[in-house]
Amino acid sequence: MKYFPILRKTIPLFLMLFLFSCASRKELVYYQNIDNLPTQKTNSFEIKIQPDDLLSIIVSAEDPEIAAPFNLKSVSLQSTEKFDMAGGQATMQLYLVDANGTIDFPVLGKLKVSGLTRTEVLTMFHDKIATYIKNPIINMRIANFKVSIQGEVTLPGTYSVASERITLIEALTLAKDLTIYGKRDNILIIREIDGLKSFNRVDITKADFINSPFYYLAQNDVVYVEPNKSRINGAAVGPNTGVIISITSILITLITLIITTTK
Template sequence: MKKTLSTRGITMLVLGCLALFGTSCISLKKSELIQPISIPDYSNEFVNEQRDAYHINVGDNLYMKVYSSDVKTSKFFRTDFPELMNDSYIYLNSYKVDEDGYVKYSFIDKVMVKGLSIEEAQTAVQTAVEEYFEDVTVQIKLVNFSISIIGEVNKPGNFNIDREQITILQAISMAGGLKEFAKADEVRLVRKSPNGTVVKNLDLTNSKLLESEYFFLLPDDVVYVTPRSSKSFAFEKFPYGLFAGIISIGLSIYAITK
């Protein structure tokens, strides 16, 4: 009879410990990104009306360079000199879009670039340069395209983007991906607007995100990956010492009654 009671007690202890331990576990369903709403609704193609490249705004800094196979032209634009292609060099050699949307480069007339994509701006500046030189190629890069990723990611920080567009998933990948306790279904996007600041909650587990206007990030966007409330319990409140003690006592009772 004594052995039966002890065995029952051990069983209850083990079940209690398992239940307690289970409260600190995270469902993989809550951390899986881009989940289909249902199997019939799943599609391999999502249309996003905001997929167009970034359009230049007033105050943007543009790095501009003119290249040519002609030696004299290259010397004129100093493209025959070695360049330190780091962020500081590019910023110091950039040109700011004025309040009217124009950019002034070298001796050419100012060129309207507001509202243009980087590719369209390159064409506009090249057309202006070709009025004076032949066989030239214009390179333009948006200098101030930087974003910040903070919160439950492995490598939070500020990132300079060397392309015309980037998605929120690509940005999180640059930040090392989500941590174990990241709340993927509630990621906050902080974005500047004409009236101030907009804060948008995004659900990265929903495949509808691929069609959202917020799927593509803009310069100065801040992505905050919020933590789950279970993180606080798991790392601060979970009684690991008590848990180990209960297991130890259970094993001792089992050894005595065996």
Template sequence: MNMKKILLPIFLLLLLMLQSCTTKKEMLYLQDLDSYANSTLVYTSTKIQPNDILKIDVGDLNPVVAAPFNMNVGTTNGQTSVEMMKLSGYLVTPQGNIMMPILNEVKVGGLTPTNAEQKIKERLIGEGYLVNPTVQVRVLNNKFTILGEVNSPGVIPFSEESISLLDAIGLAKDLTYSAVRTDIKLIREVDGKRLVFHIDLTTASWMNNPNFRIRQNDVIVVEPNKLKANSGGLIKDPIQVLGITASLLAVVLLIAQ
């Protein structure tokens, strides 16, 4: 048996597979991070959306007069759980409204929590209910969805108003080896429109864009590289490719002896 004829196709197969392997440049995060050191950070407040669940606390120097404007929340073992607060919170309707005690319908959709606080406060004062109230509005059901090449995909809750993309990836236990880091897709619905952003994690340039902070109901999609996509997920990473190729080559050499 001609050894060259046997080894040539194996060698070509190895080259083809290696072309699909991920390079170091495609793997490393934030490769130009030093260029963006000491950059000024810009934050934007998120807006209240339909299906948000709000916790609204109304206070006053006299707690008795403020009590009718607060919803009673049950406790578990003497403590109020987030799930209990969600069940008793204010659900924002598709029209962006909530129903509060005494004030009845209040439109908060499209407002930031701070703007909603001010609006409720103005109504309490303007309609003669309270003289100097305090109002606190907080979204209880903040969550994002992350799919694709991460180690722990799914729907992940968070308590902050927004988190960084790196925080979101960390909550999903990082990207897999097969993830395409140069084109992370961020899907967001704003004012009835669906926006799609493309983010390259190998550069730090996106970190200064406030649009790329993860907000309520965002969806992150991480695509697999060509090698994994073409193999239908059977091949996980380049090391596995080399292992399979080496095994095939060893079998061929044994047969050829």
């Protein structure tokens, strides 16, 4: 019984370390019920244009001179970028969608684009420009498409997306996946549409999340991975964890020596 005070102090430390090291399959494994899901057609998804988007819009025609008035004439570092395409140089002409959701387009003037999908914008441009040009070709993309990933991921940050189609899983992969401490069943996605923010939860441990409207991310989405209980409890212990382990090791050694010498 004379060793009881020492054991009383040591056992809780063992229990705490044991609890920190435990994690169940349900907490960690993705797509757990995927074998039970029927084969489904991929959901169609198109993002909508929003204020502050930068749009690259280039109008082409069989005769380049006819299309020239519908493209930006002045070139500045603020409004254009250059990139290689098929060994040549092409100009990316960017239009900023203002707070009212409009852009100022050559010849056509101010056009409302906010709230429209890419397909709807292209159809609108084609119909308007077809009055001036026969069989116009319009290319458009969002040049500043990005998503931000925070919380319990290996590499949090803001990531630019070359295309206009990225899934939640692809975004998490850009951030080098969740850490072992990330809650996989309660990922928060913050999305702003028409000035209104929505807060949405996604459980990636269940495969049917692929049917969620938040499986595909929109431009400027914020993804936050919440820490699990182990991380929160570990934060309470903080930088003293290493000290506790060392003290526990010393106590075990001392108890062993005491027991050995008293026999």
